[in-house]
Amino acid sequence: MKLKFVTACALAMAVSAPAAHAQQFINILTGGTSGVYYPLGVAIGKIYGDKIPGVKTQVQATKASVENLNLIEQGRGELAFTLGDSLKAAVDGDEEAGFKKPLTKLRTIGAIYPNYIQIVANGDSGIKTLADLKGKTLSVGAPKSGTELNSRAILKAAGMTYKDLGQVQYLPFAESVDLMKNRQLDATLQSAGLGVASLKDLSSSTQINVVGVPKETVEKIGPPFIAAIIPAGTYTGQTVDVPTAAVVNYLVTSADVSDDVAYQMTKLIFENLPELANAHAAGKGIKLETAAAGSPAPLHPGAIRYYKEKGIIK
Numbered sequence: 001m002k003l004k005f006v007t008a009c010a011l012a013m014a015v016s017a018p019a020a021h022a023q024q025f026i027n028i029l030t031g032g033t034s035g036v037y038y039p040l041g042v043a044i045g046k047i048y049g050d051k052i053p054g055v056k057t058q059v060q061a062t063k064a065s066v067e068n069l070n071l072i073e074q075g076r077g078e079l080a081f082t083l084g085d086s087l088k089a090a091v092d093g094d095e096e097a098g099f100k101k102p103l104t105k106l107r108t109i110g111a112i113y114p115n116y117i118q119i120v121a122n123g124d125s126g127i128k129t130l131a132d133l134k135g136k137t138l139s140v141g142a143p144k145s146g147t148e149l150n151s152r153a154i155l156k157a158a159g160m161t162y163k164d165l166g167q168v169q170y171l172p173f174a175e176s177v178d179l180m181k182n183r184q185l186d187a188t189l190q191s192a193g194l195g196v197a198s199l200k201d202l203s204s205s206t207q208i209n210v211v212g213v214p215k216e217t218v219e220k221i222g223p224p225f226i227a228a229i230i231p232a233g234t235y236t237g238q239t240v241d242v243p244t245a246a247v248v249n250y251l252v253t254s255a256d257v258s259d260d261v262a263y264q265m266t267k268l269i270f271e272n273l274p275e276l277a278n279a280h281a282a283g284k285g286i287k288l289e290t291a292a293a294g295s296p297a298p299l300h301p302g303a304i305r306y307y308k309e310k311g312i313i314k
Contacts, residue, residue, distance in 0.1 A: 255272025
């Protein structure tokens with residue numbers, strides 16, 4: 001009888017154990033290693049690995065938003081960074097943006113920091129405005145990445161297409177900077193948090209022009225783009241504020257991830273914001289107050305539970 005009682009207790013404990021203990025693996029989908037997603041993903045991976053019992057984490061460098069969302073839909077990741085316009089395109093099934101059909105498993109953990117459209121040209125390229133990009137070589141990000149979708153939107157609002165450029169390069173941030181240093185590329189468009197490592201590296205070794213995106217151009221694109229400012233001093237040699245566009249980033253998971261695990265993932269992000277701010281300056285832009293608002297994809301029930309606890313959702 002005593003043996004039966006012990007066995008029954010053990011079974012009961014196993015059934016009632018938090019789902020996080022059963023989750024063996026959290027794969028975090030980020031972006032290129034020289035961008036913002038990757039260092040923030042590394043920081044999140046450490047937080048989860050240290051604070052969710054029985055969970056192992058992996059941080060995967062990717063081509064960012066579009067690839068990340070497709071991988072989440074395929075069950076090949078548990079947490080992904082994405083731009084808001086890419087997330088909307090995924091929910092809508094925008095084939096031109098890289099989604100052959102609507103992605104139905106995407107669930108939002110929360111809004112994080114805004115991405116700033118940062119167009120930087122070599123100082124001797126003669127590029128000071130969007131119109132000056134005509135006939136020049138421009139890197140627009142990896143093919144069908146969130147950055148590349150942003151590039152199309154900005155150029156379209158400015159009355160241009162890729163055909164107006166001298167040459168288009170589809171390169172990640174670090175490779176774009178390497179070509180600019182070697183005078184093989186006139187300019188790069190990088191959609192990222194302020195102070196992205198690749199542009200800091202470029203500005204520290206090369207004279208640059210930070211090209212503005214006027215407010216009226218941003219208004220032509222409309223939501224989820226908003227007018228924003230790249231403050232003076234963000235990059236070496238940038239002595240004035242520069243107007244640009246910004247779009248909110250989101251952390252996304254899958255409907256297949258359990259409510260308990262999604263709750264833990266959400267809770268640990270917003271209860272460890274200093275660690276994210278230390279990982280990258282963009283982490284300072286992550287605010288609990290705005291985390292539950294505006295996502296094109298539904299919030300995960302586990303995230304909703306946390307936001308209700310904190311009074312963010314009634």
